Amino acid sequence: MIRYFSTRDEKAEKGVSSAAAIKRGIAPDGGLYSPDVIPEVTPDFIDSLKDLEYSARAAKILSLFLSDDYSGPEIEAFCGAAYSPEAFPDGAAPLKDIGDGKFVLELWHGPSCAFKDMALQLMPRLLSAAITKTGEKRDALILVATSGDTGKAALEGYRDIDRIKIEVFYPAEGVSMIQKLQMMTQAGSNVDVCGIRGNFDDAQNGVKSIFTDGDIAAELDRRGLFLSSANSINWGRLLPQVVYYFSAYADLLKQGAVSPGERIDFVVPTGNFGNIFSGYLAYRMGLPVGRLVCASNRNRVLTDFFSTGVYDKNRSFYTTSSPSMDILISSNLERLLAYSAGPVRTAGYMSELKKTGRYSVGESILGDIRDIFAGYCADDEETSAAIGRYWKERHYLADTHTAVALSCADRYISETGQERPCVVLSTASPFKFASSVYSSVTSFEAEPGYRALEMLSEATGIPVPARLSGIDRRAVRFPDVCDADGMRRRMLTFAG
Numbered sequence: 001m002i003r004y005f006s007t008r009d010e011k012a013e014k015g016v017s018s019a020a021a022i023k024r025g026i027a028p029d030g031g032l033y034s035p036d037v038i039p040e041v042t043p044d045f046i047d048s049l050k051d052l053e054y055s056a057r058a059a060k061i062l063s064l065f066l067s068d069d070y071s072g073p074e075i076e077a078f079c080g081a082a083y084s085p086e087a088f089p090d091g092a093a094p095l096k097d098i099g100d101g102k103f104v105l106e107l108w109h110g111p112s113c114a115f116k117d118m119a120l121q122l123m124p125r126l127l128s129a130a131i132t133k134t135g136e137k138r139d140a141l142i143l144v145a146t147s148g149d150t151g152k153a154a155l156e157g158y159r160d161i162d163r164i165k166i167e168v169f170y171p172a173e174g175v176s177m178i179q180k181l182q183m184m185t186q187a188g189s190n191v192d193v194c195g196i197r198g199n200f201d202d203a204q205n206g207v208k209s210i211f212t213d214g215d216i217a218a219e220l221d222r223r224g225l226f227l228s229s230a231n232s233i234n235w236g237r238l239l240p241q242v243v244y245y246f247s248a249y250a251d252l253l254k255q256g257a258v259s260p261g262e263r264i265d266f267v268v269p270t271g272n273f274g275n276i277f278s279g280y281l282a283y284r285m286g287l288p289v290g291r292l293v294c295a296s297n298r299n300r301v302l303t304d305f306f307s308t309g310v311y312d313k314n315r316s317f318y319t320t321s322s323p324s325m326d327i328l329i330s331s332n333l334e335r336l337l338a339y340s341a342g343p344v345r346t347a348g349y350m351s352e353l354k355k356t357g358r359y360s361v362g363e364s365i366l367g368d369i370r371d372i373f374a375g376y377c378a379d380d381e382e383t384s385a386a387i388g389r390y391w392k393e394r395h396y397l398a399d400t401h402t403a404v405a406l407s408c409a410d411r412y413i414s415e416t417g418q419e420r421p422c423v424v425l426s427t428a429s430p431f432k433f434a435s436s437v438y439s440s441v442t443s444f445e446a447e448p449g450y451r452a453l454e455m456l457s458e459a460t461g462i463p464v465p466a467r468l469s470g471i472d473r474r475a476v477r478f479p480d481v482c483d484a485d486g487m488r489r490r491m492l493t494f495a496g
């Protein structure tokens with residue numbers, strides 16, 4: 001039996017099942033649910049993934065964590081539906097060989113064209129079943145405040161899922177044109193979308209205040225609903241991401257690019273530390289990983305943490321060309337701390353962070369962390385240069401987030417002389433950030449609006465992805481914008 005404990009549970013006594021952890025999202029003490037044992041796999045297990053499709057690889061790996069609550073056929077059915085050819089027409093996580101021992105793992109072939117689909121296509125199915133399994137009588141209302149990518153991926157994942165409704169709030173002037181169109185044209189019978197007059201913080205604070213309001217909870221309870229969240233602190237969002245680390249290794253084995261047991265490095269464009277933490281779980285399960293390289297943009301709070309052991313969010317916040325990584329509090333780092341330093345110390349760090357904005361882990365814990373992690377960062381200029389370089393030299397077109405990782409990979413390899421195969425995770429389609437990518441490739445400015453996508457396509461000969469093609473001409477279902485204090489009324493109307 002695997003039990004899920006809060007990262008701050010000092011007595012380690014309040015463990016819950018996987019279904020309960022997925023339903024609750026965050027632990028009552030504010031910590032993050034994490035498994036008490038990390039299942040280990042054998043080299044034969046890894047080898048057996050080679051000849052399977054992605055959905056079957058996913059089912060085998062997820063079963064190791066979920067089989068106390070979910071049956072084998074159930075997990076297979078969920079994975080089959082989540083990673084179907086309809087959802088991922090070009091394959092769920094194709095691995096591209098770009099030469100010199102470097103590979104790109106493309107995680108953006110899902111409905112929103114960003115990597116959050118990898119988890120959000122699956123998690124709603126796990127949650128929907130968890131509601132039934134835990135004997136919950138009410139249905140879930142998922143409330144999301146988004147600065148861009150999460151909103152669309154969550155809407156696509158939760159639409160038309162049984163016993164769940166989803167409502168997304170976004171800053172009307174604070175997301176990209178493509179992201180806004182993706183949300184305003186959303187399909188599904190259980191979805192609602194509304195813009196907010198204000199910035200992302202206003203949207204997020206509005207959502208937080210709804211979550212902590214006892215009167216609203218009681219009112220929703222009368223209507224047979226409870227609130228739940230879709231963000232990356234939920235165990236149900238981390239777990240599906242473990243799969244593609246194994247999948248990349250299985251593909252390398254299949255291509256003969258590695259021999260069984262040979263170690264490889266991963267370079268991960270990082271914001272909230274969810275993606276790379278899933279890589280850490282894969283490593284702890286027995287995947288032969290040499291290094292997990294954490295790639296940050298100019299908001300380099302994690303780079304500094306890995307070099308000094310001091311996490312300090314008291315610093316300027318920068319808006320960069322890789323907005324999904326513009327973060328000063330990387331929530332999932334708490335899970336790494338819990339495994340490295342234990343819940344007692346982790347609870348202490350988190351209360352320090354809340355009080356003073358910083359904490360320090362000390363030499364010995366930092367040493368353990370650095371045995372597997374390394375931190376690198378790239379500013380906008382280096383990122384843009386990497387996009388141009390990889391396009392000109394290797395004909396690989398990367399988005400801005402992926403390019404941060406490519407730039408970091410190059411520095412990591414030149415500084416360490418490392419010769420292991422290196423897998424760079426690619427987290428968004430270049431067309432999602434078309435105007436930055438266009439100017440990096442051509443040195444000219446793109447025209448505003450949808451035209452930028454067409455210009456990028458003309459300049460590179462790569463077609464606009466079907467999911468984004470003509471998005472400016474689709475019917476708008478959700479044109480509304482409200483003030484931040486109108487969010488409650490909107491939510492209660494939607495709740496019905």
Ligand SMILES: *Cc1c(COP(=O)(O)O)cnc(C)c1O
Nearest residue numbers: 149270271272273274275324427
């Ligand atoms: C969310 C996101 C990231 C950051 O992932 P984390 O799990 O938060 O570290 C990187 N790139 C893109 C495109 C994203 O949407």
